[in-house]
Amino acid sequence: MTDALEARLERILDERYHHLHPFNLRMHEGTLSRDEIRTWVANRYYYQTRIPKKDGLILTKADDAAFRRDWIRRIHDHDGEAGREGGLELWLRLAEAVGLDREKVATCGDVLPGARRACDAYVEFVASHDLLESVASSLTERRAGTIMVVRIEAWEKHYPWVAPDGLAYFRSRTVQAPRDAREGMAYVLEHARSPEDGDRCAHALERKCEILWSLLDAVEWGGSAPTLAPGMRLRSDREGWLTVGAERAVQLNASGREILELCSGERSVCEVGAAFAALHPNEPAAAADAYEFIEAMERERVVRCASRV
Amino acid sequence: MAPRPWNLIAELTYRCPLRCPYCANPTNLDDFPATLDAAAWADVFRQAAELGVVHVGLTGGEPSVRRDLEEIVEAAAAAEHHVHLVTAGLPLDGVRLAGLVAGGLASLQLSIQDAEAEASDRIAGAPSWDRKISLAEAARELQLPLTLNVVLHRENLERTGTLIDLAARLGARRVELANTQYHGWALRNRKALLPTRSQLEHAASEVELARARHPDLEIVFVLPDYFADRPKPCMGGWGRKNVVVSPDGRVLPCHAASELPGLEFHRVPERSLREAWEDAPGMNAFRGEAWMSEPCRSCPTREADYGGCRCQAFALAGDASVTDPACARSPHHGAVEAARAESSAHSAWTYRGKT
Numbered sequence: 241m242t243d244a245l246e247a248r249l250e251r252i253l254d255e256r257y258h259h260l261h262p263f264n265l266r267m268h269e270g271t272l273s274r275d276e277i278r279t280w281v282a283n284r285y286y287y288q289t290r291i292p293k294k295d296g297l298i299l300t301k302a303d304d305a306a307f308r309r310d311w312i313r314r315i316h317d318h319d320g321e322a323g324r325e326g327g328l329e330l331w332l333r334l335a336e337a338v339g340l341d342r343e344k345v346a347t348c349g350d351v352l353p354g355a356r357r358a359c360d361a362y363v364e365f366v367a368s369h370d371l372l373e374s375v376a377s378s379l380t381e382r383r384a385g386t387i388m389v390v391r392i393e394a395w396e397k398h399y400p401w402v403a404p405d406g407l408a409y410f411r412s413r414t415v416q417a418p419r420d421a422r423e424g425m426a427y428v429l430e431h432a433r434s435p436e437d438g439d440r441c442a443h444a445l446e447r448k449c450e451i452l453w454s455l456l457d458a459v460e461w462g463g464s465a466p467t468l469a470p471g472m473r474l475r476s477d478r479e480g481w482l483t484v485g486a487e488r489a490v491q492l493n494a495s496g497r498e499i500l501e502l503c504s505g506e507r508s509v510c511e512v513g514a515a516f517a518a519l520h521p522n523e524p525a526a527a528a529d530a531y532e533f534i535e536a537m538e539r540e541r542v543v544r545c546a547s548r549v
Numbered sequence: 550m551a552p553r554p555w556n557l558i559a560e561l562t563y564r565c566p567l568r569c570p571y572c573a574n575p576t577n578l579d580d581f582p583a584t585l586d587a588a589a590w591a592d593v594f595r596q597a598a599e600l601g602v603v604h605v606g607l608t609g610g611e612p613s614v615r616r617d618l619e620e621i622v623e624a625a626a627a628a629e630h631h632v633h634l635v636t637a638g639l640p641l642d643g644v645r646l647a648g649l650v651a652g653g654l655a656s657l658q659l660s661i662q663d664a665e666a667e668a669s670d671r672i673a674g675a676p677s678w679d680r681k682i683s684l685a686e687a688a689r690e691l692q693l694p695l696t697l698n699v700v701l702h703r704e705n706l707e708r709t710g711t712l713i714d715l716a717a718r719l720g721a722r723r724v725e726l727a728n729t730q731y732h733g734w735a736l737r738n739r740k741a742l743l744p745t746r747s748q749l750e751h752a753a754s755e756v757e758l759a760r761a762r763h764p765d766l767e768i769v770f771v772l773p774d775y776f777a778d779r780p781k782p783c784m785g786g787w788g789r790k791n792v793v794v795s796p797d798g799r800v801l802p803c804h805a806a807s808e809l810p811g812l813e814f815h816r817v818p819e820r821s822l823r824e825a826w827e828d829a830p831g832m833n834a835f836r837g838e839a840w841m842s843e844p845c846r847s848c849p850t851r852e853a854d855y856g857g858c859r860c861q862a863f864a865l866a867g868d869a870s871v872t873d874p875a876c877a878r879s880p881h882h883g884a885v886e887a888a889r890a891e892s893s894a895h896s897a898w899t900y901r902g903k904t
Contacts, residue, residue: 471694
């Protein structure tokens, strides 16, 4: 049964891991803009910050000291320890290398709402599932080593404007991820004793693939260009500003109006966030507010976000 | 104080070239000879803007039977409203539609009766399919936002998925799958129109599949009152967001309210729209919550459903002031169950009368 389960998990990764996501395909073929690279780096940092918390939750589920001794290494890999820098620090170096403000990235204040939901969903998944499913969900590491090798090569070739030492995180994972994946797979194959256990592991891995996929969806959304939907008009009346369309009218406060006026079709979601934040220098959450507002207006079909690819 | 109305539903005429058996227009159409002329409508639109209205839906009957529709559209646009036209697709045509867009028409809702020509024409009671399809194509050409509206009932519910595909193919931005509301002619034809629960469940699953096929299409499908446990917030509440002006100038909270006995509404131009909206006894009869009796009065969902539909309460319980019988908590809910039991595949409908 273990061979069959391993093959099943590998097939899930072949079919659903985010190496197939259009954003990653574009990243590796070298067609991402600098802004797209930056959006990805800033948002993916939030994912990095969730990893040690997720691993902490896994530790609390384990009764076996040997398991915990091995697994805790993953937290050290990310957080660092005396004399060794961790993955979080290396990622912030990547952020600097692509031209982002390190401190700003570290606060995670400008993370896109969809990216935040995806990363939080991973921590919540682990919090609400047992040890076996939690370990199974980590098996996306199985492909992480390979994708890092592809990525390093692609970045060196296509994005020479990124300083080479910025890629240290990617390099570190080419060693760590295969080791973590080997240990994780061994644990799953040993502890998935029934067909039902196998199903649970498969579902956990599928869910994790969905989470990684939706993180990239969110990054793509950040690069899309919001405009008023066709037939929708921004106007004022004696009580203030509103949008009116075929099926709905939405009353706007001053911020809502400013954000919609910035949604000219030339700016991406991220650029609207930045422009809105520039108008409100004393409000640290301004960009995040703009993202949430655009998202809500898109849900109401007041705004349409068109892909610029 | 009366709330701000956002939307004016302007019923320009009860005349219509179609004879759909589900029509919600009054069954005594011949009692309404008078219609407001274009100048009177222009005045209504200006007054509506003063009241806070920002959206005008031009409907009927079939609004395009009016030769002065161009003038009416221009007047609504001049009063700063979003001008939305609800049409059966004829006698309007693409050439005339282009003129209406030039005059300020901002969006179009086109009705269709079924997913293919013969069935659609049979339900409409008049040849109309070809005209509808070419109007949809004209709307696409003009980049006019299009909503396709289909009234669902026993005869077409099984084509729900195909209807959604049709909407996507026609370039509609939104499709409204509106289960028949049993007012007017529809109430008269209820036996023949009311679907079975299994038809509805099938339709609901078709909708879910279609959502995956057409992610950019807005698909509106609501379980009909007769099969839901809770009533709908009819018109977003009585006299709360929407104001209806009937062809003869009566100012109403919904298109069917004039059929309720004992309610006094005002009429434009005899009274101002403001007076008719704020002060008419009929308009205030079911505003807010003071009129409610049990089980609505103490029900936590009253703020979401406003007690449901007054016209349905009258039609099914004989009293417009009781809880909508569509609500499972209504003591009259048995009337809904009885109607469901009574519906029959063997019933023939009566087409809407010619006007």
